[in-house]
Structure formats: C-alpha cells, structure tokens
Amino acid sequence: MMLTTYVFKDIIRNKTLIAYTVLLAAISFGLFSFDANPEKAVLGLLNILLLVVPLVSIIYSSIYYYNSLEFIELVLAQPVARKKLFFGLYFGSGLALSLAFLIGCALPILLFARDMTGFTLIISGILITWVFNSLAFLAAVISRDKARGIGMSLLFWFYFTFIYDALVLMILFSFSDYPIERGILTLTFLNPIDLIRIILLMQLDASALMSFTGAVFSTFLSSGKGLTFCILALILWSVLPALLAVRTFVRKDI
Amino acid sequence: MIVCEQLSKRYKKQLALDGLDLGFDMGQTVALVGPNGSGKSTFMKLALGFIRPTSGSIRVLDEDPQGGGHFKYAIGYMPQAFHCPPNLTVRSLFALMTDLRKAKKETCDTTLFERFEIDRFYNKPLGALSGGMKQKVNAALAFYFNPKIYILDEPTAGLDPFASEVLKEKIGVERAAGKLIIISSHIFSDLDVLATDVLYLIDGKLQFYKNVEMLMQETGTNNLGKAFAHVIANHKETV
Numbered sequence: 001m002m003l004t005t006y007v008f009k010d011i012i013r014n015k016t017l018i019a020y021t022v023l024l025a026a027i028s029f030g031l032f033s034f035d036a037n038p039e040k041a042v043l044g045l046l047n048i049l050l051l052v053v054p055l056v057s058i059i060y061s062s063i064y065y066y067n068s069l070e071f072i073e074l075v076l077a078q079p080v081a082r083k084k085l086f087f088g089l090y091f092g093s094g095l096a097l098s099l100a101f102l103i104g105c106a107l108p109i110l111l112f113a114r115d116m117t118g119f120t121l122i123i124s125g126i127l128i129t130w131v132f133n134s135l136a137f138l139a140a141v142i143s144r145d146k147a148r149g150i151g152m153s154l155l156f157w158f159y160f161t162f163i164y165d166a167l168v169l170m171i172l173f174s175f176s177d178y179p180i181e182r183g184i185l186t187l188t189f190l191n192p193i194d195l196i197r198i199i200l201l202m203q204l205d206a207s208a209l210m211s212f213t214g215a216v217f218s219t220f221l222s223s224g225k226g227l228t229f230c231i232l233a234l235i236l237w238s239v240l241p242a243l244l245a246v247r248t249f250v251r252k253d254i
Numbered sequence: 255m256i257v258c259e260q261l262s263k264r265y266k267k268q269l270a271l272d273g274l275d276l277g278f279d280m281g282q283t284v285a286l287v288g289p290n291g292s293g294k295s296t297f298m299k300l301a302l303g304f305i306r307p308t309s310g311s312i313r314v315l316d317e318d319p320q321g322g323g324h325f326k327y328a329i330g331y332m333p334q335a336f337h338c339p340p341n342l343t344v345r346s347l348f349a350l351m352t353d354l355r356k357a358k359k360e361t362c363d364t365t366l367f368e369r370f371e372i373d374r375f376y377n378k379p380l381g382a383l384s385g386g387m388k389q390k391v392n393a394a395l396a397f398y399f400n401p402k403i404y405i406l407d408e409p410t411a412g413l414d415p416f417a418s419e420v421l422k423e424k425i426g427v428e429r430a431a432g433k434l435i436i437i438s439s440h441i442f443s444d445l446d447v448l449a450t451d452v453l454y455l456i457d458g459k460l461q462f463y464k465n466v467e468m469l470m471q472e473t474g475t476n477n478l479g480k481a482f483a484h485v486i487a488n489h490k491e492t493v
Contacts, residue, residue, distance in 0.1 A: 002350075002353050002354075003350070003354070006339070006342060006346060006350045007339065009341070009342065009346065010339035010340070010341045010342045011339075011341070013341035013379075014341060067337075068339070070333065070335050070336065070337040070338070071337065071338050071339055073304060073333050074331075074333055074336070074338065075354065076302065076303070076304055077302050077326060077329060077331035077333070077405075078326055078351060078354045078355055079323050079324060079326040079327050079354065079355060080323070080326075080354050081322075081323065251306075253299075253304065253305035253306065254299070254304040254305065
C-alpha cells in the first residue's frame, strides 16, 4: 500500500499521463459542447472508451513496467516481498490511469449527462482501464524484452478490438444454419471490449451500432441479470490477468 | 556469511556462472574482477535473490535469497544503473526506503549523505539529477541503513574524483568495522587500497580466489593492476 502511494505520486506528475488526461477532457468537453443532444455526445464518448482508453491503458502500463526495471531491482534489494512490490506498481499505475479517466471523462459526463447512461459510461471506463492495466502487466512480466512486451500489449489491444469480432463474424457465417446462439453468448464473455460495448449499447438503445456478437443477444443481455453477468465478467477480466502476472513475477528472473 | 555450493546459472544460450564453490566471511572486502560478461553481476543478482540458480545453491546469512528476504535488512546494495521514478524527489526516495526497511531516521548512517551534500538537491525530482548526483544518492542510500554486508556494483563509476575518494574512504571505514564488502569494478587502483581478497572470473568460471597480499607476493608486484597484467601474460603462455 505504501509503495503504491509513492508510485502514484510519481506517475501523476508524468507528462504522458497528464497529456492523456487533457486529451480525454478536450474530447469530452468538445463532444458535449458541439452537440446539443447529450445522448449523441455520449455515443461519441463510447467510441473513445472502446478504442482510446484500452489502448492508452495497456501501452502506458507496459512501458511503465519496463521503465521501472531498475527501480524494481533497487526495491527488491530491500526487505520487501515480491508480491508487495508487484501490487505497488500495479495499483499505482491503475489508480493513476483511473484518475486520468475520472478527470478527463467522468467530470464532463457528470456535468452534462448526469443520468443512468452517463453513470454506466463512467463505471465501464474504470473497469476497462483496470482490465487493460492488468493485461499490460501480464504482457510485460511475461516477456524479458521491452520491444516484445510492448508488441504483445499492442497485439492484445488489436486482437480484442478488431480481430476478435472478425473471428466471431466468421463463425457466425459459417455456422449460420445451426443454433449456435448460446455459444456466441459465451464467446462475448471472452472479450472485455465486447462486454463494454454491450453494456453501453443496452443503455443507449442503439442496437444498430452493436458488434455482431452483441447484436445476437441483446434480448438476453438487456435483462438485469445480463448486466450483472457482464460486470462480473469484466471484474474477472481485470483480476485473472493480474493474478497470473503476479504469479509469474514472483518466480521470474529480474 | 555468503556460501555457494556448485552455484551455476544458465541463461538460454550461455552459461553465466559455472559451478562456483566458495565462501565469504565478515571482515573481508572481496573484489570481483573479470571482463564484461564474466559473471560478476550474475553473482550479485544471485546473492540478492533477483534470479534463481539453475543448479547448486547460495546462502546469505544462512538464508536462501529466494526465501522471505529477511536478510535484506542486513544488505546495502549499490546497483550499477540507478534509474528511479523520475518525478519522485530525492526526499521521497529516502522516505520510501526508510519506510520499506521500517528504519528510524535517528539510527541511520548519514556520513555519505552529509559529505555528498545531498540536502542541496534533496527536493529535486530524481529525473532532474545529473549522472554524478544520482550516483551519490545511490551510494548514500546503500550506506544509509547500517548494513552488515555491502554489495557494490561499480560503485565509483560516474563519480567525480573527490566524491570517489569520499566513497572509498567510507568503504575503508566499513571494512575496519568488520563488515563484509563485495565490490565489482574495472578500476584496479580503486580496488588496490580496499580489497583484502580478489575473485577472478572469466566466462562464469572461477580462475582464482586469493588473498591480495598472497597474489602480489606470487606475482612479485606491488599493485593489483600489475599483478593482473602478470597473471594474464602467464595465462596466455600456458594456453
């Protein structure tokens, strides 16, 4: 916990993170002031949430890990358990990224669109930040080489943003004669970005913009039970990679 | 205090350390000598538990470095590359380390801190320090918590000649206090005055581990640089 405080203190003064906050704020305020209808602005923000937030979170955190390698050595020479050190870095960067999102996106939303949809958007933004923070640490801990680790982070993002949907689309088309709805539903839970998309589009009632995975099951998922499942799945998506990463970190050669 | 048995470390392709069998006791100042990539840093990393031995074992203060890490209260480590969170101030870094060690400020050894005049850049962020200033912070931190064992990786690299002398003087004081000091350095003249023993590694293999006086007697020289020139010349003849 103590280590987190110091890491957090360091990161919130980081120029990249400040730039990220300013960027988010500029986009949010821009969207809300250009469009009289806050619903439309929220839809615009949704795209930011699905593309920019995961991308920045995963790249920032993995670069942060690699830049901290010497600091990690210094701290490991002190009487500190590796687990503690890992979570110090993990929570430090996760909290700083969340704060950037809160200032850049949540603040304008609270000012202009204080409704259920806006609220869902904020929760989703925080969740997706943590999911990709975890994936970033996993990628960084697995690969020794900085370029490879950051490449793996990019690949995670690319996969969940683009490739995954294409794969699901392919499955849908090739098995369109069979009743595979239940299978597709399961597949949705395997992609955190899809989950966010579904949660928000259920709120926005804009099913035309849904991804293919989402469109199939809008009815099931728009029930209250569906929402709870989605959020639980997202929490799992942030916890599991982090646990896997800490397991690797505790055993690895620094 | 540090005991290795058949200690080996293999990275994917290369054997970084090959069956090291030796022990270090309190009061020794051991100079780790060898060309780049000879296993000096690997040895230090093994002693600090950063990496695991591929085979064999190492124990520090009767503890497995991979274990709970209690022995690290007794270790002062100066890493070769000292890069810290750039937006933390020097003050915060000292506060963090003091917290991590649950140390009391009054009991800390401030000799180097004062002689390097670290309070002059105490409130500066670490990213704004010059290389020499960073190395001063690095040294002051390693000596701050009264450790029993020092592990110093190229301690004088990057220091100006004055600071370098201050540091050597301090190492001398700690040596006289009966601490175990392990130094790696490429600068023989630094090791000359400090080392009691020399450990010579090439390609992860122990060439010799000798008392400095004995080494000088054997080679008929009066300083380490000449002694090593002699050793290397002889080595070539025998090969």
